[in-house]
Amino acid sequence: MFKRVRDLREDHDMTQKQMSEYLQIHQTTYSDYELGNLNIPIDVLIRLAKLYGTSIDYIVGLTDDPKPYR
Known part of the structure; x- marks a missing residue:
């Protein structure tokens, strides 16, 4: 699951920072998800x-x- 989350983000040309802002969570939290x-x-x-x-x-x-x- 975690690889798929990273792959989807990368396929949509988004950074972890952009994702954390979209989800309104800390960037390290999003990184820990991946x-x-x-x-x-x-x-x-x-x-x-x-x-x-x-x-x-x-x-x-x-x-x-x-x-x-x-």
Whole structure:
């Protein structure tokens, strides 16, 4: 899951600083999400899924299909 979060951010040409500002969290907290040092709260997963146009299932690795459910 953590690699996928980083890959999605990089695919959208965003920095950790930009992501932390978008999520209104400290940059080290966001970095810890990507490193797997902290579990990502559900409210953050929801915001990431909306931002990237994908599903939470894709972000957490339950599916390899990045398309959101309809």
